[in-house]
Amino acid sequence: MKHMGSARKSTRSSGFSTEPKATEPKASAVRFVLCVRNKDYQASLELRKVYRLLRDDVATKHRQVRVIDESGEDYLYPERYFVPIKLPPVAEKAMLGS
Secondary structure (H helix, E strand, O other): OOOOOOOOOOOOOOOOOOOOOOOOOHHHOOOEEEEOOOOOOOOOOOOOOEEEEEOOHHHHHOOEEEEEOOOOOEEEEEHHHEEEEOOOHHHHHHHHOO
């Protein structure tokens, strides 16, 4: 007997989303993260530093995030190394260099 699609699927969220929810304005999308761990990446990531988050849907599926690190280039890191943060508009503008 063939089982139909009644298996329970995981609905666990990673807590990261680079896309705004339908009810949120675009400006509220996660654009920055705070580094809270850097094991094995001490040269690339500084603890307690804010990094710019780049959207990468494939990375998100693998529980990774793409950030611009100390080299000035974007690389993938485990999402557990960061927490998403919302910056005040003036700080966000300064971080984006605009």
